[in-house]
Amino acid sequence: MTGPGESSAEHLLSFPNMQRVPSPRLELYQYRNFLDAASCDALVERIEAQHRPSTIADDNGDDLFRTSSTCDLDASDPIVAGLDRLLGHISGIHPAHGEPLQGQRYDVGQEFKPHTDYFEPNGTDYQIHCAVPGQRTWTFMIYLNDVEAGGATRFKWLDKTVQPERGKLLIWNNRRPDGMVNPASLHHGMKVRAGRKYVITRWYRERPWG
Numbered sequence: 001m002t003g004p005g006e007s008s009a010e011h012l013l014s015f016p017n018m019q020r021v022p023s024p025r026l027e028l029y030q031y032r033n034f035l036d037a038a039s040c041d042a043l044v045e046r047i048e049a050q051h052r053p054s055t056i057a058d059d060n061g062d063d064l065f066r067t068s069s070t071c072d073l074d075a076s077d078p079i080v081a082g083l084d085r086l087l088g089h090i091s092g093i094h095p096a097h098g099e100p101l102q103g104q105r106y107d108v109g110q111e112f113k114p115h116t117d118y119f120e121p122n123g124t125d126y127q128i129h130c131a132v133p134g135q136r137t138w139t140f141m142i143y144l145n146d147v148e149a150g151g152a153t154r155f156k157w158l159d160k161t162v163q164p165e166r167g168k169l170l171i172w173n174n175r176r177p178d179g180m181v182n183p184a185s186l187h188h189g190m191k192v193r194a195g196r197k198y199v200i201t202r203w204y205r206e207r208p209w210g
């Protein structure tokens with residue numbers, strides 16, 4: 001059984017192209033060629049057209065912690081709306097539980113240092129971020145391009161490094177089966193060494209976003 005805002009292994013693995021990345025510590029999946037090249041290119045264009053410096057939820061005093069740019073995608077844009085529907089289908093999670101879709105852009109030297117996507121349950125900002133929508137449950141991330149060098153996503157606790165690849169969807173559960181947050185979901189958006197990296201991020205919540 002899964003609650004609202006949650007995906008499940010059974011649902012995800014019902015798609016023939018879905019692969020579970022073997023690990024006893026984290027539910028991690030990848031789906032190659034999830035998004036077609038034309039849609040990836042269109043989303044890269046949207047990100048190029050409009051982006052701002054990325055931010056982090058709990059300021060940790062390190063200005064170099066997340067050095068990328070973020071694009072707040074327009075939900076009424078047909079490409080964005082189409083992706084929203086597609087993610088709803090693949091995740092099995094009602095789109096109302098999704099945070100607005102974002103694009104991220106990394107230039108050479110930019111990164112997102114090791115972090116978890118869930119909010120620290122005892123963190124000072126937990127109430128601000130989670131009072132209405134609840135905790136982040138699942139992360140769905142799509143690589144929009146092949147990066148010339150660097151830009152992999154590293155899960156240190158699993159000793160697993162995922163290479164960016166145009167159209168690849170990466171999925172993980174930020175919580176353990178018992179509903180507690182999972183520290184093994186720690187991941188690092190590693191520095192781009194050559195070229196640029198573009199991704200789409202979708203975080204789902206326990207309750208509707210609002």
Ligand SMILES: O=C(O)CCC(=O)C(=O)O
Nearest residue numbers: 112152153188189199201
């Ligand atoms: O860019 C990546 O590989 C990871 C991005 C990420 O972890 C995030 O946006 O939360």
Ligand SMILES: [Fe+2]
Nearest residue numbers: 115116117187
């Ligand atoms: Fe993340």
